[in-house]
């Protein structure tokens with residue numbers, strides 16, 4: 001189940017050029033599992049028609065407080081009844097001003113004033129409008145009223161100027177909303193993770209690595225941050241985007257990963273070793289590219305890498321340690337043995353064929369209470385379930 005499953009989101013679209021992105025936002029929220037109901041201001045409907053939102057969400061789109069489709073003519077109240085969030089994207093400077101002052105002169109602003117659910121805005125405007133003291137005053141007022149503000153970002157604007165005021169991209173907004181809905185089970189906790197493969201150089205262009213994509217570790221970093229933790233992620237060479245709010249340290253080799261972990265572990269309450277650390281590295285990395293010599297084979301001498309997880313778990317005052325075990329067979333037996341050997345309270349086991357490199361994973365959690373199997377699911381959902389599990393153990 002996604003965090004969006006069963007969530008009713010009323011999406012308000014006000015009159016800015018970023019309204020075209022709101023169409024994709026409506027689609028992405030629906031794809032994530034939310035039930036999306038769109039309300040356009042008159043300005044919003046000048047940019048994109050209600051029909052577009054109706055087609056994308058499968059629900060009627062609304063523009064008029066006097067719309068007779070709503071029974072008892074109470075559209076301004078009933079649309080947000082039972083809603084989990086009123087999300088205004090784009091939120092123009094004008095709409096922010098109205099929301100900050102409790103004005104209610106159209107369907108969207110009336111809904112905002114009459115709502116029982118939380119309200120979030122995604123500002124979108126020209127950089128000078130954003131920097132204007134009046135907008136900044138309104139922004140401060142919205143925050144003081146407990147309204148969530150997602151963005152804006154800085155960058156090229158529709159008017160050709162560059163600066164602060166661009167609306168976040170639809171998927172960034174979906175990530176913000178997911179974080180907003182996530183219970184803050186790890187509030188006040190500091191989490192340190194490793195993720196991805198390591199790369200152990202043989203020469204300047206070659207090395208030993210593995211097929212870890214980093215997806216599981218990044219999903220866990222995201223889930224921990226969404227749950228309110230302060231997260232530091234030590235990442236091997238992967239092409240994953242940094243999750244919002246996560247402090248990322250990029251490394252290549254196991255030794256670099258170990259150093260980065262040891263430099264940060266004293267602040268951590270939780271350490272999660274998700275990385276597929278190479279067990280061995282070439283004894284010597286050649287300074288120059290190795291040349292093919294003759295027709296015979298070649299022998300490479302390997303030396304063992306330190307076990308980062310075991311080292312952290314053996315510290316005098318260790319954080320709560322969580323290990324991963326990717327096995328190709330005998331998962332229960334190997335995982336239990338690994339948990340005992342590395343002395344970690346929680347070990348997440350999976351069969352490589354169930355997870356490595358893919359978007360889904362199926363894992364089994366091993367702790368003192370025994371084994372706890374999670375259903376196959378996208379890695380983000382598996383990560384949320386793992387967080388819920390260890391947050392209970394921490395509590």
Ligand code: C5P
Nearest residue numbers: 273274275277305306307308309323324
């Ligand atoms: O022994 P194995 O590599 O299967 O153990 C996997 C677990 O140990 C993972 O949590 C992994 O991140 C961690 N590990 C480590 N340093 C190593 C090898 C594994 O932290 N050198």
